Structure formats: C-alpha cells, structure tokens
Amino acid sequence: MHGSPPRPLSLAASGPLTGTIPVPGDKSISHRSLMLSALAVGTSRVTGLLEGEDVLATAAAMRAMGATIVRGDDGVWTIDGVGVGGLLQPAGALDMGNSGTSTRLLMGLVSSHPITATFTGDASLSGRPMGRVIDPLRAMGADITASPGGRLPLMLRGIAPAVPIDYTLPVASAQVKSAILLAGLNTPGITRVVEPVPTRDHSERMLKGFGATLTVEQTPTGRVIELHGEAELRPQTITVPGDPSSAAFPVVAALLVPGSVVTVTNVGLNPTRAGLFDVLRAMGADITYANAREVGGESVADLVVRASTLTGITVDPAIAPSMIDEFPILFVAAALAKGRTVTTGLDELRVKESDRIATMAEGLRMIGARVQETEDGLIIDGTGGDPLPGGGTIAAKLDHRIAMSFVVAGLVSSAPVTIDDMAPVATSFPTFTTLLRDLGAPL
Ligand code: S3P
Numbered sequence: 001m002h003g004s005p006p007r008p009l010s011l012a013a014s015g016p017l018t019g020t021i022p023v024p025g026d027k028s029i030s031h032r033s034l035m036l037s038a039l040a041v042g043t044s045r046v047t048g049l050l051e052g053e054d055v056l057a058t059a060a061a062m063r064a065m066g067a068t069i070v071r072g073d074d075g076v077w078t079i080d081g082v083g084v085g086g087l088l089q090p091a092g093a094l095d096m097g098n099s100g101t102s103t104r105l106l107m108g109l110v111s112s113h114p115i116t117a118t119f120t121g122d123a124s125l126s127g128r129p130m131g132r133v134i135d136p137l138r139a140m141g142a143d144i145t146a147s148p149g150g151r152l153p154l155m156l157r158g159i160a161p162a163v164p165i166d167y168t169l170p171v172a173s174a175q176v177k178s179a180i181l182l183a184g185l186n187t188p189g190i191t192r193v194v195e196p197v198p199t200r201d202h203s204e205r206m207l208k209g210f211g212a213t214l215t216v217e218q219t220p221t222g223r224v225i226e227l228h229g230e231a232e233l234r235p236q237t238i239t240v241p242g243d244p245s246s247a248a249f250p251v252v253a254a255l256l257v258p259g260s261v262v263t264v265t266n267v268g269l270n271p272t273r274a275g276l277f278d279v280l281r282a283m284g285a286d287i288t289y290a291n292a293r294e295v296g297g298e299s300v301a302d303l304v305v306r307a308s309t310l311t312g313i314t315v316d317p318a319i320a321p322s323m324i325d326e327f328p329i330l331f332v333a334a335a336l337a338k339g340r341t342v343t344t345g346l347d348e349l350r351v352k353e354s355d356r357i358a359t360m361a362e363g364l365r366m367i368g369a370r371v372q373e374t375e376d377g378l379i380i381d382g383t384g385g386d387p388l389p390g391g392g393t394i395a396a397k398l399d400h401r402i403a404m405s406f407v408v409a410g411l412v413s414s415a416p417v418t419i420d421d422m423a424p425v426a427t428s429f430p431t432f433t434t435l436l437r438d439l440g441a442p443l
Contacts, residue, residue: 006421009433009443011410013387016259016307017439023247025050025240026268027428028174028202029298031058031101033238035109036210037079038067039086039185042235046077049240053427054099061106064090065115084231085113085160085186093118096152098125098353098398098427101175103152104133108179111142112162112186120153124353124398124424130154133179136167140183140191164189164229168222171348172321174199174272177225181207181214187229196222199321200272205297210236239296241268245325245401246429247303248276250436252329253408254305255285256336258385262305262439263290269299275323276330277303283310283337309385310337317345324348328405331360335369336412337382344377353424354397363406366392367413390415400424404432411441 030050035058037044049055051071059069066088068080082088087109094117096103103119107130110117120126131150138144140162146154164187169176177193181203184191204225207214213228247267254262269277269289281287286308289301310333323330327349334341349356361373368389370381390413396403403419410417425432437443 004423007423008418008420009407009422010416010418011407011413012416012442013413014257014411014441017254017257017262017441018260019439020263020265021250021435021438022265023242023250023267024052024429024431026243027052027054027245028101028200029206029240029296030055031105032202032206033240034058034062034069034079035105035182036206036233037235038062038069038081039084040081040210040233040235041083042081044079044081044235044238046079046238046240047075049077050243050428052430053097054102057095057097057099058102058106061090061094061102064092064094081233081235084233087113087115089115090117093120093153096121096125098122098424100125100128103130104175104179105182107133107137107156108182110156110158111137111140111183112160113158114160116155116157118153118155122398126152129351132171132173132176136165136176136180137183139163139165139167140187160186162187164191166192168194168196172197172199174203178203181225181227184227184229185212185231189229191227191229193225194222195225197321198223198272200270202270209297210234241295241298241300242266244268244273244276248326248329249404249408249432250439251277251280251287251303251305252333253411253436253441255280255308255310255333256408256412258307260305260307263302264305265302266295266300267303269301272322275319276326279313279315279319279323279330280310280333283313283333284308285310312337312339312341312380312382314342320345325401328356328360328401329408331364331378331380332405332409334380335364335382335388335409336385338384339382341380341382342377344374346377352399354399354402356399356402359395359397359399359402360405363394363402366394367409367417388413390417393418393420395420396424398424400427400429404429407436
C-alpha cells in the first residue's frame with residue numbers, strides 16, 4: 001500500500017507456460033460481501049474472499065464503523081453485522097489506500113447514516129474524481145467537503161433519514177450506481193437508478209440475495225433499478241468466485257507465449273464482466289470453457305487456454321463496460337497480434353488508478369510497440385506474433401493493472417523489461433508473481 005518502498009521487477013522472455021492455476025476471489029464481489037454482511041443483522045460467512053489490500057481497506061473501514069470481521073484459520077471470513085442504520089461514527093479517518101471501489105461505495109453507505117467520516121487515500125486515489133458520487137449523494141442529503149476538484153481527502157456528514165432520488169447515471173459506472181443503491185438501503189422510500197449503459201451487476205444480485213426488495217427492469221432508456229429503502233438484510237453464506245479481471249493476465253500470457261497450455265480455474269463469467277474473453281476469441285484466441293457451473297449466484301468456468309496467433313480487431317465501444325479493467329492487457333495482446341487493433345469510447349480509462357490510455361501508450365512505445373494514442377482509445381499495429389523489442393523501465397504509476405500488463409509484455413519481449421514498482425499488485429492479485437512462476441515464467 002502507499003508508503004511502502006517501490007518493488008521493481010525485471011522480466012526476460014519466457015519459455016512455454018504450462019499448468020493449472022486458480023485466481024483469487026473477485027474484487028468487486030469481495031467488497032460488496034463485506035459491506036452487505038456488515039449491514040445484516042447476524043453472522044455471515046464468506047469463503048474465497050480476495051485478501052488484497054483494496055478489500056482489506058474495506059474490511060478495516062467496516063470494522064471502524066462497528067462490524068466485527070474475523071478471518072478464520074481455514075480462510076473463511078465471519079462478519080457480525082450492525083444492521084442497516086446501525087453504522088457507528090468511526091474514530092479516525094478511513095484510509096482507502098488505492099481503492100476507488102471502497103471509497104465510492106462506502107461514501108454511499110455513510111451518506112444515509114447520521115455519522116461523519118473522513119476519507120483519505122494514496123497519491124493515485126487522491127487524483128481520482130469523486131464528483132460523480134458527490135453529486136447524487138448531496139442530492140440525497142449528505143454534506144460533503146472535498147479537496148479541490150472533488151477529490152480526496154474529503155469529509156462526508158451523512159444524514160438519517162436521507163432523501164430517495166431518481167438518478168440517471170451520466171457515466172457508465174458500477175461504483176456510482178452502487179454508491180446510490182447502498183445509500184438507498186437506509187433511506188425511506190424508493191431509490192431509483194437508471195443506467196443507459198449496463199455495468200457490472202454484482203450489487204443488484206447481492207442485495208437481492210441479502211433479502212432487499214430490489215427490482216431491475218430493462219426499458220428503452222436503459223436498465224432501471226429500484227431499491228425499497230429501510231431494508232432489512234439477512235445474513236448470508238457467500239462463496240466468492242475467482243476474479244475474471246485477474247484471470248485476464250495469465251490468460252493473455254498463455255495466449256502470447258508460444259507453446260503454452262494453461263488452465264485457469266474458477267473464473268467468474270458474469271456477462272457484465274466477461275467481455276475480454278469474447279474479444280480475445282474474436283481475435284482468434286483458443287480459449288475453451290470447461291466445467292461450467294454456478295458459484296454464489298454467478299456463472300463460473302475453468303478456462304483452458306492455448307497459445308494462439310491473434311488478429312487485430314476493431315473493438316465495439318458498447319462492449320467496454322463489460323471489460324473496463326481489461327483494456328491494459330488487451331492492448332498488450334493487440335501489440336502481438338497480426339494487423340491493427342482499434343479501440344474507441346474509452347474516456348473512462350483516463351480516470352482509473354492511472355490514465356490507462358496514456359500510461360499504456362507510453363509503456364508500449366518504450367518497449368517498441370507501434371501505438372497511436374487518440375482522445376478516447378489506442379490504435380495498435382501488432383507484430384504478428386514476433387516478440388516485442390523490449391528494454392526500458394516502465395512507470396506503473398501506482399496502477400496494479402499497468403504493472404501486471406507489462407509483466408506479461410516482458411514475457412514476450414526480446415530485451416528485459418523492468419517494472420518500476422510491483423507493490424500495487426497486492427491491491428488486487430497478491431499471488432500474481434507466484435502463480436506465473438508456477439506456470440514456468442522466469443520471475
Ligand atoms: C468496479 C467498477 C468499475 C471498475 C472497478 C471496480 C466496482 O469502476 O473499473 O475496478 O466494483 O464497482 P467504475 O464504476 O468507475 O467503472
């Protein structure tokens with residue numbers, strides 16, 4: 001997390017990757033399982049929780065607001081909730097580290113409780129816009145004093161009862177949608193969110209699972225979600241599926257390193273998350289789904305991946321929300337593909353943990369890829385499968401997905417590639433380097 005010394009890593013070209021690996025629990029689902037369990041009355045149990053720094057920041061914040069959260073020696077997490085409306089005033093600032101999801105969702109929760117919380121974060125998080133949640137939460141009655149530009153650190157004074165709103169999302173953001181729905185939990189009446197473009201629906205699924213009255217309707221103007229407030233949540237037993245956004249890195253590594261055959265087990269394939277695998281298959285990737293099943297109300301399968309010759313593609317911007325965190329690694333795949341890949345409509349990438357359009361363009365160019373940066377995407381002319389020249393040190397800008405993307409790029413580069421700091425990888429995928437080493441990567 002912030003404050004830790006930088007941990008550089010140098011990569012050399014890899015021989016074939018082989019074997020079977022699991023990926024850790026889904027980050028989005030892990031955050032939500034802690035938050036909703038902390039608001040249920042009684043004891044919930046969570047198996048497969050992602051034990052990454054972002055999720056641990058959520059756990060610490062929920063503890064600071066009264067929940068009892070304990071990890072058993074068997075890896076099962078037990079959460080005793082305080083009930084909707086029962087959050088306590090935290091004694092100190094809530095340190096959100098690198099985590100935008102923790103910040104925005106917890107701002108929603110605090111907004112409809114009569115408590116005040118200060119949110120702080122690392123340099124990356126402190127540069128990210130919070131106006132997108134501040135506006136609707138103010139409309140519900142929260143009193144928010146933010147740093148210039150609507151950024152952290154910020155202080156939020158919640159109110160009970162808050163006022164239910166009917167809000168159409170101006171940006172496609174599951175975090176904004178979820179912040180409003182979570183604020184709606186302790187708000188009398190119906191809180192309504194309209195999303196013109198569908199985003200990940202884990203909050204809706206899990207709120208229903210915890211017994212909230214929530215309806216989702218597809219209308220000509222978009223998905224309409226209505227939550228009946230002053231909900232009572234019943235404790236649950238949750239199994240968190242593996243994170244497709246983490247699986248993306250070993251999957252692309254296996255596709256790009258010649259001769260590889262890798263199975264990634266227990267990968268969540270919720271349709272609002274699985275866009276990358278569809279795009280890769282359209283590029284010619286040999287990915288098969290084995291052992292398809294349901295885990296915790298989400299579709300899951302084992303992905304069997306064989307090294308493949310990829311062909312460039314024009315990515316439909318409509319698919320972007322279902323792979324919003326996967327563009328950095330898609331750009332690496334595109335850099336090795338035959339022909340041109342064109343992406344557009346990716347403005348949101350500029351406000352992630354780093355400006356992922358600029359950071360990827362800069363890094364890919366440094367290692368010899370042919371990349372043009374546009375306002376809302378990248379145009380990449382691939383090598384056709386030949387290794388990238390490599391060399392140089394990549395600035396990961398406190399962005400876990402940038403660091404992991406360039407590790408994969410390093411495995412298919414002629415000269416060594418150095419990542420300036422791998423520390424942020426612990427936010428979402430603490431076992432990343434170990435698992436790649438298990439597959440035979442020279443890390
Ligand atoms: C997330 C939503 C997405 C995603 C983030 C996790 C979530 O952010 O990029 O990693 O758990 O709701 P936006 O809501 O900003 O698109």
